Amino acid sequence: MTKLHMILDGEIFDLTEMFRLRIVKFERQSPQIINNYITNSGSDGGEDAGSTFDKFNYSITCKFTTDDSIDYHLKVNELFSFIYQRKSYSIHIEREPGKMFEVHPVPIDVSRIAEGLADIVLVFEVFNGFGRSFTTTLTPLTFESDIWQFAQGLELADYEYTHNSNRFNIFNASDSQIDPRVNDLEIIIKGQSEGEINIHNRTNGDRFIYYPALRMIDTLTLNKGARINGMKCGRDTNFGVIRLEEGINEFEIFNASMLEVSFDFPFIYK
Structure with missing residues (x-):
């Protein structure tokens, strides 16, 4: 039986088991x-200003079963209470083991067809416009782990996300x-530098420079900002x-030695 999971505050709940749902x-x-587009008075058409992705809906049609009429009303209320949260959470369908979607619920359709039986269409709004991998790159990329799947853009190659060169x-x-300003991406750098450690993504030209010296006991972290040993250092x-662009990104780090660099991020999918 296909399972529907809800991930809230790091805890995974099996909604299909909790509420006897059959997807x-x-x-x-x-x-x-x-x-x-940017339009100008007196000019035809518009100038391309790029595209963005809006929210979309994810719907799950279920059979909802209870023991009797009294139990039916109790369980419907419990289901409503559980899925209608004030804060966002993620949903995960077992048929897509490697992907999950951060959502808010929207009003759902319940069609009662017998005393203890109903058809329920659960509808969730994927408000950030994309899904993400169930885990991050620091989890081994093996299909045997049951958290990655085909059709996730993975290739049969031995890609590493921690490097010492x-x-x-x-x-x-x-x-x-x-883009770390809108997506989860954490780069952790340890090593030794006399100053101006320079991290260059040769694929897209992005460059980050940390000007002070870096000691072996220091940890430089890049995500939405920069921190040295946990303290902001912008x-x-x-x-x-x-x-990071799609596919392979070629990196080079200058003015540093004895490096240990790790990239921790989930893959994202339209």
Whole structure:
């Protein structure tokens, strides 16, 4: 039986078992693209200003079974109480083991067909416009682990996300660019530098520079900002951002030795 999981505050709940739901079908809307243009008075058409992705709906049709009429009303109320949260959570369908979607619920359709039986269509709004892998790149990329799947952009190659050299590749299996200002991406750097450690993504030209010396006991972390040993250090940098393009990203690190560099991020999918 296909299972529906809800991930809330790091805890996984099996909704199919908790509420005796049998999934009949599940489907999602196509990516909801918003095309942006700049228009000028007196000019034909518009100038391309790029595209963004809007929220979309994910719906799951279920058979809902209870023992009798009294139990039916109790369980319906329990289901409502559980899925209607004020904060977001993620849903995960067992048929897509490697993907989950951060959502808010929207009003659902309940059609009672007998004393203890109903058809329920659960509808969730994927408000950030994309799904993400069930785990991150620091979990081994093996299909035997049951948390990765085919059709996730993975290739049969031995990609590593922790490196000890100054030149290496990082593979982004997403079908979108990873930008730490809007997506989860944490780069952790340890090593030794007399100053101006320079991290360069040769694929897209992004460059980050940390100007002070780096000691072997220091940890430099890049995500939405920069931290040294847990303390903000943006003023000691060039305020650069390291993004990851789809596919292989070629990296080179200058002015540093005895490196240990790790890239921790989930893949994202339209």
